[in-house]
Amino acid sequence: MAKTIDDYPVTSYVKRIVIASGGTAFLDGFNMIVASVALTLMGDEVAFTPAQMGLYASLYVLGVFLAAFVGGKFGDKFGRTKIYKTAPLAIVIVSVLLLFVHVPWALLVGRFLVGVFVGADYPMTNSIVSEYLPGAYRAKALVILMLAWYIGALVGSIVGFLMYGVGSGWPWLLFTPAVPAIIIFLLRLSVPESARWLVSQGRVAEAEKGLKKVFGNEADVKDLGSVVTGVQMKKTSLLTVFKQGYFKRFFFVAVFWVCQCAPVTVVFMFGPTILQSFGLGEGSISVLGTAIVYVFFMLGVIPAIRLIDSIPRRTTVIATFTMMAVALLLLGLFSNASPLIILILFAAYALPYGLQSVLDNIYPTELFPTEIRGTAVGTLTSISKLGGAIASFLFPIGLAGYGLGPMFIIGAVISVIGLVVSVFLAPETKGKTLEESSAL
DSSP: OOSSGGGOOOOHHHHHHHHHHHHHHHHHHHHHHHHHHHHHHHGGGTOOOHHHHHHHHHHHHHHHHHHHHHHHHHHHHHOSHHHHHHHHHHHHHHHHHGGGOOSHHHHHHHHHHHHHHHHHHHHHHHHHHHHHSOHHHHHHHHHHHHHHHHHHHHHHHHHHHHHTTSTTOHHHHHHTTHHHHHHHHHHHTTOOOOHHHHHHTTOHHHHHHHHHHHHOTTOOGGGGTTSOTTOOOOOOOHHHHIIIIIHHHHHHHHHHHHHHHHHHHHHHHTHHHHHHHTTSOSTHHHHHHHHHHHHHHHHHHHHHHHHTTTSOHHHHHHHHHHHHHHHHHHHHHTTTSOHHHHHHHHHHHHHHHHHHHTHHHHHHHHHSOHHHHHHHHHHHHHHHHHHHHHHHHHHHHHHHHHOHHHHHHHHHHHHHHHHHHHHHHOOOOTTOOHHHHHOO
């Protein structure tokens, strides 16, 4: 057997872990899109005010924000798989309940709860994949997790298109996430706890058992490299790690992620509404238009599966922020352009965004050590989702008061902020092991 876990082969069980872990991103993308389509169908049956419409969009993201922070800390203290295995089942339960509630306050609570369970699971999936995957395949696996989001969004838009003409079909749209969630729950039942986390808690025998289950009988816990076997790591906090010199990294990822997340969350949450405002069709045609836009997002991610180990992280984040800012600015300045020009500009935004978004899973997991990785990823996910929640709440209010063009210009300004911070602070982690990239 190889001398370190980074030299281990990619077994069928490793692939199963990646597929099962991608379920969180798939559910996030799928749920966000079917909920946005359902919003266009509720009409007088629910009669949301503009503020309630903003809450409908933002409470889901706010739930992700709160739970990702708490979930990350929980995972660092009690293990990754407790939330990892129960969150999909909880989403099934809430999705079933949403079939029977047709009043604004209950819908808002339901959206918040789904966000809570998705958010709590995000740091668990990233941690399990980054801590089990051999080094040569870790980045590719994290890219696949991001690709799962866009697949979920595309499938969600197709489901929304097919169900658009169904009378009073919006409750069934809110139920549909239960179907993939139960499949993900079943896939995760036998996934073992993170071996790195178990070793960090002094539970070496359990870590050895998990490694052998994933990689075969020749796997040895000593191959975890710099992780000290048999010795429980000293408990630490994010604040303590900041004092050790990690604050600069944390600040960069937080700003980069918020500036990326805020504009795109609005696009995802209000896709059909935005396309209708741009004059790109009404009703189910606007839903089909969003599916076309999501294809461009996916096309930005797919090349990264092959190229992620060869393209510099720093160059990627700077170049993509530049292209995204230009595209959003042009959408704001020429909001009355022809449908073809609008679609081209959306593609010009979606393609670089798709490429940049793969760094959402890579940067946080590569820049922080094992003992606080879950906490760091959870906290950063929370911060990014808070930016998305605020943007989602303010967008329908701003749209009603100022129009579509100024909203997209604001999105361009946010992207410029991300660009400036990336120029000064973005690190380079390409080609490094997890221990090397997370060390100062």
